[in-house]
Amino acid sequence: MVPERSFAGVDGCRAGWISWSRNRPGSVPLLRIHSRFSDLIADLGEGAVIAVDMPIGLPDRIAGAGRGPEQAIRPFLGARQSSVFSIPSRAAVEAKSYGEACARALETSDPPKKVSRQAFNLFSRILEIDAELQGDEDLKSRVLECHPEFSFCRLNNGEPMSMPKKIKGVVNPEGINERIAVLVRHGLDRGLFETGAPPGASMDDVVDAAVNLLMAERHAAGLTTSFPPQPMHDRHGIAIAIHG
Template sequence: MKGDYITTYTKLSFSPLDPKPEDIRIADIAHALSLMTRANGHFKWFYSVAQHSINCALEAQAMGCDRKVQLACLLHDASEAYLSDITRPVKKHLPSYLEIENKLQGTIHQVYGRSPTDAEHAVVKQIDDTMLWHEFFVLMDERVYEPKPIIHSRPDFSERPFRDVENQFLWLFNSLSREGKTHKCVGIDGTKGGWIAACIKADAVSIQLYRTIHELCAEYSDADSILIDIPIGLPESDTDIRPDNMLRNHLKGKASSVFNTPCRQAVYAADYEGANATNKAVMGKGLSKQSFAICEKIEEVDAFLQSNPAWKNRLVESHPEYGFAILNVGAPVLESKKEQAGVSARISLLRPQIADLDGLLTKVSGDAAVKNRLHDILDALCLAVIGELGITHGFCTLPDLPPTDSKGLKMQIVGSKVE
């Protein structure tokens, strides 16, 4: 705490007394509420404000309420992420607190749509009271009033890991916020024998293997965003500056995942010896075998873009580890994606963004074309998610003003803002 500010989960200095719309972040709300207990911790086990909010939103859904009311239910206690939860008997005697709470809650509604109408607010209040009754009945063996209110859903009052609740809160928020939006976002990762493409359109997600980039782009010619993990915009002299070092600076502890991009002349060389010698002559440094290993893929994309100018600066470069860092509130995922801990960490970051991710991964594990390619699938899914976030919240690039190479291709790494 410093002055009239609190430091949020995403490291913002936030003033609860003077909230700014640009400082409201759903990641802060979901995280804080998932760690904040209901009933001042007097329930039989840990049951969070976030879990209560999820149950309220699902009750609204079961009642047939529209998505705006469901979202209002999910966010009805969002101000508590910045103010904490105060029990009802005390809160009603704190007029200043109520004034602060109403102002903050109004700012949150301003950021995420609009304030509920009086009729909608009455429905949210009714659902909130109904859920409170059933929470106290299950978790305290107490009937807080009579008669017992009817409930239409099957709320989950079990003790759950806070991270699972946080992820569900974020997924539900993302799902409800996508009303009317049908963006088609594609992420691409190179794999043995071709390219893995993950396509997200609303809540529908598909994973496909394509032999060539030409075939893939023909399939997704109507995509709103199409990001690929392969260098685009190639240097031809040591004065052409790629953003590779900038990306490494964003991936502290994970910089080794960023390979040096070979010069265009080396990309088209016939073998490693020739590529290494060419890169040394043009760029003043040799070429690692890791970088050479992806030259065939770089060449395929570079040749495609030169022969298909309509795709120039439309098929754009990104990087999965940069994407996962964005989803992880700016912190790189340090665990290796080749280890189970790294796989689990990446799946955890994708789960709030993708409907039934676990079901999708189970399904593709039985698809002969793409099974045993989990790392490539997760990378492609990450880039599709970054594209969707970019369309919703805005794209960003490394650097801010990308230079172009001799073929007019931007030398950039594309990312997204989160809020």
């Protein structure tokens, strides 16, 4: 059982949600997989600071190429900009089919834009977190959106990673090793990554959850910045921001 007031970095994976968590910076983190985000929250305990690689906060309308946070971080990422998907309006994300999502997105975006298949595949995960945050002011204050490529950039003295994590859908060992080197420089033990990924996840999920753990700890220490600096809130009072 993870002690109260823990820190966790979370990423989506084939089996559900993968997380690295620990109760204080410098201790050995625990790697786990949960099928539901609600179970992850319950296991972490009260007060846990959770950084997750998933869009949080859904505006009613979109102006430009995605939500404000996506537009704010892309200029920092160079060749890694394509990893930042444009997430549409709440009505589009809540749609029941891809066709309906595209129709709602066209109605609520300026300029009108349909939904990419990659973004659509995230919608059930986005809504899973959204359901937990609605009406829970405590969770809203301690579950934050991070983007791993941006997090690695921030930890790498502002320089984006030079190699992709995947090439044509296959994990790229050189890209993974480049990211592990950054994690090691910031205090994580290289041995954590030597056993590979657990069933239901891949190594890109493992390193993304790990960098989000560091971001959760940095956020609790007041060392992250909100992008954009003055984020909007959606109709449920959820901040629309990426932290890094």
